Amino acid sequence: MIKLDNGLTLIHQFVAATPVVVVDVWVKAGARKEPNDWSGMAHFLEHMIFKGTEKIFPGVFDQIVENRGGAANAATSHDYAHFHITTASQYLEEITFVLAEILLQAKIPDDEFDRERNVVLEEIRQSTDNPDWLGFQALMENLYDGHPYARSVLGTEDLLLQYEPAQMRIFHDCHYQPENIGVVIVGNVELDKAKDLVERAFSDFRQPQGCPQMAKNIDAPTINTIRREKFHLPRLEEARLTMAWLGPGVDNVRDAYGLDLLSILLASGRTSRLVYSLREKLGLVDDIGSGFSLQKDSSLLTISAFLQPEYLDRVEDLICQQLDKLRGHKPIFAGELERCQKTLCNDYAFSTETPGQLAGLYGYYFAIASPQIAITYPDRIMEFTPADLQDLACRYLSPDNYVMTVLLPEEDLE
Numbered sequence: 001m002i003k004l005d006n007g008l009t010l011i012h013q014f015v016a017a018t019p020v021v022v023v024d025v026w027v028k029a030g031a032r033k034e035p036n037d038w039s040g041m042a043h044f045l046e047h048m049i050f051k052g053t054e055k056i057f058p059g060v061f062d063q064i065v066e067n068r069g070g071a072a073n074a075a076t077s078h079d080y081a082h083f084h085i086t087t088a089s090q091y092l093e094e095i096t097f098v099l100a101e102i103l104l105q106a107k108i109p110d111d112e113f114d115r116e117r118n119v120v121l122e123e124i125r126q127s128t129d130n131p132d133w134l135g136f137q138a139l140m141e142n143l144y145d146g147h148p149y150a151r152s153v154l155g156t157e158d159l160l161l162q163y164e165p166a167q168m169r170i171f172h173d174c175h176y177q178p179e180n181i182g183v184v185i186v187g188n189v190e191l192d193k194a195k196d197l198v199e200r201a202f203s204d205f206r207q208p209q210g211c212p213q214m215a216k217n218i219d220a221p222t223i224n225t226i227r228r229e230k231f232h233l234p235r236l237e238e239a240r241l242t243m244a245w246l247g248p249g250v251d252n253v254r255d256a257y258g259l260d261l262l263s264i265l266l267a268s269g270r271t272s273r274l275v276y277s278l279r280e281k282l283g284l285v286d287d288i289g290s291g292f293s294l295q296k297d298s299s300l301l302t303i304s305a306f307l308q309p310e311y312l313d314r315v316e317d318l319i320c321q322q323l324d325k326l327r328g329h330k331p332i333f334a335g336e337l338e339r340c341q342k343t344l345c346n347d348y349a350f351s352t353e354t355p356g357q358l359a360g361l362y363g364y365y366f367a368i369a370s371p372q373i374a375i376t377y378p379d380r381i382m383e384f385t386p387a388d389l390q391d392l393a394c395r396y397l398s399p400d401n402y403v404m405t406v407l408l409p410e411e412d413l414e
Helices: 042-047 060-067 088-105 110-127 131-143 164-176 191-201 248-269 275-279 309-329 332-352 354-368 371-381 386-396
Strands: 009-014 020-027 070-075 081-088 181-187 226-233 239-247 287-293 299-305 402-409
Touching: 009 191, 009 332, 009 354, 020 060, 020 088, 020 299, 042 070, 042 081, 042 110, 042 164, 060 070, 070 226, 081 088, 081 354, 088 191, 110 164, 131 226, 131 275, 131 309, 131 402, 181 191, 181 354, 239 309, 239 386, 248 275, 248 299, 248 309, 248 332, 248 386, 275 309, 299 309, 309 386, 309 402, 332 354, 332 371, 332 386, 354 371
Parallel strands: 009 181, 226 402
Antiparallel strands: 020 081, 020 181, 070 081, 239 299, 239 402, 287 299
């Protein structure tokens, strides 16, 4: 990692075995940075970035990349937006200059703004027709009440219809500045060449603007009770239950990594505690799994199950009983921990096989913490002991403090 003179961060890895190079630009300007009444602006801006500049007309960027056999895409989350290109090494310089141009000099033309707004509105409508999206968004709103993580990255239809191009230009000029940007280059290009290229391509930044009504830094919420919500949705064939617990943010990444291990121990693989107990042995669920997400302000551990509605109360109770055992009544055996450690370390290895995967890993950690910690993950996972995990379960996975969302078929409406 190199900090350039203008404040931009370059992250580079040379990979000699491939003629491919990935350029992945990460901007610390996700939904978390939006003013409260500008929800969805970061994602909408991601779309408008590709509408060109004074020098590059709409559609020309895609034409340049595709005509050289490359591929481009972008994504926005709460903590970041990122724009990535995969290209043959001989086209790296040309494509990097074009990418820098659209990122730093986005024109955000009025006519394209109105057209692209309809695209984003349709994306919102499609999302609200997805039961999984509806359930997860309801969970986030309940879990992160008062924090920007509670808002949908897509925003809302009502707010989106109010936005003007001038507001987006302010948001862009405020956040698309060198101190917020990490350029990741992975592939068959030497460091000196990559550094020279980035210094030349990413040199012309607009004058920063203050973004009005910026959302203040809000401490991550805490959960001191059980909060349940139920929704009845059409076309749902069976009930879906999701329970969630808050974890630390990147300021306490060791605890977060421990929760990653606990999520594997609880409900990942046939021999995990909940899968074995609730699916294999008792047959109360059709499927059950766990997930862990590390975010800048607060991490998230979830347990989700597909089941028949009549088993909801019993399954919730049995999950809480397993947590109670995990916190003190049923020790974590060395073999259990070893399985979890191998699973996560293997997942890490499998996710770092290509230049694109490596670039995504480094950029993600740049956006939420520091790219250096990306390469320490396997070593830190292997440091945990059964006692460490039991301590973390006691501190974070209370059977008395969690949020639960249940989705039910309409025919089960009482």
